[in-house]
Amino acid sequence: MDRIDALKLFTAVAELESFTRAAERMGMTPGAASKQISALEERLQVRLLERTTRSVRLTDAGEALLDRVRPWLTEYEAIEHGLVAESAKAAGTLRVSAPVDFGTSRLIAVVTAFMERWPEVEVRLEFSDRMVDLVDEGYDLAVRIGHLEDSSLIARRLAPAPLAAIAAPSYLERRGTPSHPAELSRHACIIDRNKPAPNQWRFVRGSEVVEARVDGRLILNGARAAVNAACAGAGIACPPEWAAEQALAEGRVVKLLDGWEPDHRDLWAVFPSNRYLAHRVRLFVDFLADWFKGGLCPQGPGTC
Template sequence: MDRFDAMTVFVRVVEAGSLSAAARVGPQSLTSVSRHIAALEERLGTQLLRRTTRHLALTDEGRLFYERAKAILGEMEELEGALSAGRDEPSGRLRVAAPGLIGRYRIAPLLPRFLARYPSVDVDLVLVDRTVDLVEENIHLAVRLGRQPDSSLVARKLAEVHMLTCAAPVYLKRRGTPKSPGDLRDHDCLTFSDTAGAIEWRFRSSSTQVSVRVTGRIWANSLYAVVAAAIEGGGIVRVPSWQVAHEIAAGRLRTLLDAYRPPPTPVYAVFDHARRSSPKVRTFVDYLVDQWAGSDLETVTSR
């Protein structure tokens, strides 16, 4: 069995929705498609598809294999295109994940110029306020805030952003204004993270870092949600400056604990080592670095 051919057939079956539909797209015989899938499952030692009389569904292992196989085939297509053209020209579909507002205000406006410069590239911009799995979700690169832990990912710094602690005037009138980070323990803090529960907010006092474990009655995995709750007086929120610039300017939120504001948070482009040589990934990261050179994203929403 040719593994590349079997991988191609498997991806075609998943996207077509059935073995017979994949055979028609091929085009190849239904028997040939079935043999490729059976041989692939035998080689891997696991079931990839669950077949019924009405439809087929991916197993957990099948979904993982599909996402990785699709990424590999896409990279192969891009590489073949670049080599056949005799140059390292970016081409193919590029999937970029980024936090909602930073994607909306600081990436989306840059895309038309990038696409005009590289007409063989298409871009999918996925806006999510969570950490995406690059492999499972077939993301070529992600824009992330904060220091990146040692991992299999390549991280390249793009810019910096300030983290602001703020609350609505109505909340401060009702509950009082915290004077130091420790006072936050007696307040309702609106927490944003991937998983529910108490989290730590870090501040700086002189040259000393201060960490405060905060809790509250509202948790969300969306920055939009916690900011919306803060505006309505739901509690104290701590978010990137670009998330609340308009609300602060309009007086809907007030900054707190400015004397304890921590150093700026770095913004990185992260991608898998396997994509380091991908022309479309490398070119897009270079483009962001050039466009954001020396940038502080504090006023990102005032454009």
């Protein structure tokens, strides 16, 4: 039992003048209650209660302690109940970190819909391609794409986020179309420094895995930039498929290496701990999972 609970027990014994009834209030046995009061007296080096077989009464030291601790406990319980009530409703500020490209193109609509559903929540959505420290920097959660490293953070998978090897028809007319990942070493590839290993592209076909070493004169950072460069004919890019969705639909780029799948990625919601997690954070994580359950489409749930 911690010191606050010990003081609560002492106050209950003083008010009820009974170890048995105080123990019932605190959810313990009378014997355990007696031991806790004895431990409190030993810690304070004073006798707080006079015990007989028929009654319990306060000593002078007990009266003094009760006078001091009762208003403090009342205030503490009010704060405690207020915090519990606050955590049980969808209100307050929600700080979210997300990658720049994905956040600006896919999260704005989600956040807007969430705020319409929960009007008492304020969202601070901050875009950064660096790996923010959620605890030290005060974020409630982060939306991340890729392979997560082991950590103390809690992660919930929201949706698959596959990559796609793409190029513009004009580039393929000049340089030819690769049919195997090994051929990429002979092509101008667009290097995205936001990837963990920007010059190493991994492809899978059934049980076969190929690690393709790629190079190119255009080095940039960002999925959207890589797609735009590919559309301009600068070379072959391997961005997230969601970033190339519109360009593919419009025919400005085409998918390459039929039958081969680039290294798979996933979309995650990451947060420090699910113990004592604010209700607004739980609601937002659930909202994200529902929104993206059909894939990484911009329109919302059920539209992919």
